[in-house]
Amino acid sequence: MVHCVSSSTPFSGMAIRIPVTKSVNPFSKRLGSAHRRCFRTSCSYSCFEVKDVHYRPPGTQLNLLRGVSFSLPEKSFGLIFGQSGSGKTTLLQLLAGLNEPTAGSICIQRYNSSGDPDGPSKPLASVKVGIVFQFPERYFIADSVLDEITFGWPRQRGSVQLNEQLALKLERAFNWVGLDRFSLGKDPQSLSGGYKRRLALANQLIEVPDLLVLDEPLAGLDWKARADVVKLLKHLKREVTILVVSHDLRELAPLVDRSWRMEMGGHLREESLPTLTLL
Ligand SMILES: Nc1ncnc2c1ncn2[C@@H]1O[C@H](COP(=O)(O)OP(=O)(O)OP(=O)(O)O)[C@@H](O)[C@H]1O
Numbered sequence: 001m002v003h004c005v006s007s008s009t010p011f012s013g014m015a016i017r018i019p020v021t022k023s024v025n026p027f028s029k030r031l032g033s034a035h036r037r038c039f040r041t042s043c044s045y046s047c048f049e050v051k052d053v054h055y056r057p058p059g060t061q062l063n064l065l066r067g068v069s070f071s072l073p074e075k076s077f078g079l080i081f082g083q084s085g086s087g088k089t090t091l092l093q094l095l096a097g098l099n100e101p102t103a104g105s106i107c108i109q110r111y112n113s114s115g116d117p118d119g120p121s122k123p124l125a126s127v128k129v130g131i132v133f134q135f136p137e138r139y140f141i142a143d144s145v146l147d148e149i150t151f152g153w154p155r156q157r158g159s160v161q162l163n164e165q166l167a168l169k170l171e172r173a174f175n176w177v178g179l180d181r182f183s184l185g186k187d188p189q190s191l192s193g194g195y196k197r198r199l200a201l202a203n204q205l206i207e208v209p210d211l212l213v214l215d216e217p218l219a220g221l222d223w224k225a226r227a228d229v230v231k232l233l234k235h236l237k238r239e240v241t242i243l244v245v246s247h248d249l250r251e252l253a254p255l256v257d258r259s260w261r262m263e264m265g266g267h268l269r270e271e272s273l274p275t276l277t278l279l
Contacts (some may be wrong), residue, residue: 006013006216009056010198018138019041020074028065032046036209037249039081040157040179040235041152043113044110044111044112044113044118045073045074045110046073046074046108046109046110046111046210047072047073047075047108047109047110047111047234047237048071048072048074048107048108048124048210048211048241048243049069049070049071049105049106049107049109049121050069050071050095050104050105050106051069051104051106051107052067052068052069052104052105053065053067053068053091053094053101053103053106054066054067054101054102054103054227055070055087055090055091055094055101055102055266056100056102057099061268063119063265064073064087064090064266065087065090065091065094065101065192065266065268066265066266066267067104067267068091068104068266068267068268069104069260069268070260070268070270071109072211072241072243072257072258073241073257074093074210074241075144075196075237075238075239075240076242076257076258077237077239077244077255077256077257077258078241078242078243078256078257078259079240079244079245079246079249079255079256079258079260079273080243080244080245080246080259080260080261080263080268081244081245081246081247081249081259081261081262081273082262082263083158083262083263083264084126085264086262086264086265086266087262087266088215088245088262088264089245090097090244090266091245091262091268092131092213092215092245094106095124095129095131095211095213095243095249096126096129096131096213097125097126097127097129098126098131102271105121105123105156106123107121107122107123107124108121108123108124109121109122110170112179121141124210124211127246128209128210128211128215129209129210129211129212130205130207130209130211130212130213131202131204131212131213131214131215131242132200132203132204132212132213132214132217134198134215134216134219134220135195135217135220136196136197136200136218137188137193137199137200138187140189140196140199140200142188142196143187143188144184144186144187144188145182145183145184145185145186145188145191145199146184148188148198148199148203149170149173149202149203150170150204153166157278161168166206168240169206169207170206172205173202173203173205173206174202176202176205176235176236176239177199177201177202177205177236178232178234178235179195179198179199179202180199182195188252191277192225192228193220193221193222193225193230194224194225194226194228194232196230197217197221197225197226197228197229198232201232201236205236205239205240206241208239209240210241211240211242211243212236212241212242212243213243213244214233214242214243214244214245214246215245216242216245216246216247216248217229217233217244217246218230218246218251218252219248224253226248227251230251230252230254230255232254233252233255234254236244237255249274250274253273256273258270259271259272259273
């Protein structure tokens with residue numbers, strides 16, 4: 001197994017002081033915060049848009065996704081739910097660029113203050129999508145939080161300016177996920193379940209994604225860690241657009257701006273969360 005080497009990291013031993021910022025979301029819950037802000041102040045905004053996406057794995061005749069279309073305004077929280085095997089993870093993999101749609105498009109569209117498209121849409125670049133899979137802590141490979149987060153960063157000494165930029169990105173990501181008070185030398189496996197998830201999220205936030213995709217972010221956590229992650233996601237949606245696939249509708253419901261049901265056979269339709277007592 002490849003192991004992350006810490007001693008050559010230009011950030012080893014670096015003390016990072018991270019200010020904690022707090023803000024309150026004053027608006028109603030149906031639309032994303034950026035969308036709501038724009039509604040009040042008449043500014044332009046971006047929308048992540050999936051149009052008529054189909055997917056058939058190479059070498060098969062199986063259509064796993066059929067005409068999936070939906071949109072999510074920036075800094076909103078979208079939730080996809082539905083039966084096991086309906087195609088939710090398959091869709092997330094397409095959004096993250098791990099597979100190519102057989103047909104259809106995945107793009108970002110900018111809208112002007114009147115709500116009209118502001119120029120042509122742009123394809124969503126996979127490098128601008130952060131994805132956290134189920135049980136991300138199973139894939140931790142380093143002995144320290146710093147090594148885990150800087151795995152894959154340039155090993156050679158870069159310019160002071162580049163190192164400062166990377167340190168600032170690290171600082172911002174740790175601030176966002178509330179890891180700012182943790183020692184960077186701590187073993188990731190010694191963190192609590194909720195903080196392991198925070199670390200996995202921080203990894204995807206170093207470069208701020210246009211879209212952050214999370215597959216079952218609460219799976220396998222105890223009640224306290226689940227509450228911890230929900231609180232974190234509530235904070236994070238002020239910073240990034242988040243799309244979640246989950247069966248944990250009750251806990252995530254307060255965060256949700258838009259929701260869709262994936263039906264067996266890969267059809268997606270917009271639907272409010274079902275009656276929570278039945279979940
Ligand atoms: N490469 C593939 N070739 C053939 N079938 C596949 C392939 N990938 C996934 N499938 C099938 O596609 C269906 C959808 O799988 P997917 O994992 O997307 O469902 P899901 O809704 O995420 O389920 P769960 O909630 O259990 O995670 C499943 O029946 C799965 O077996």
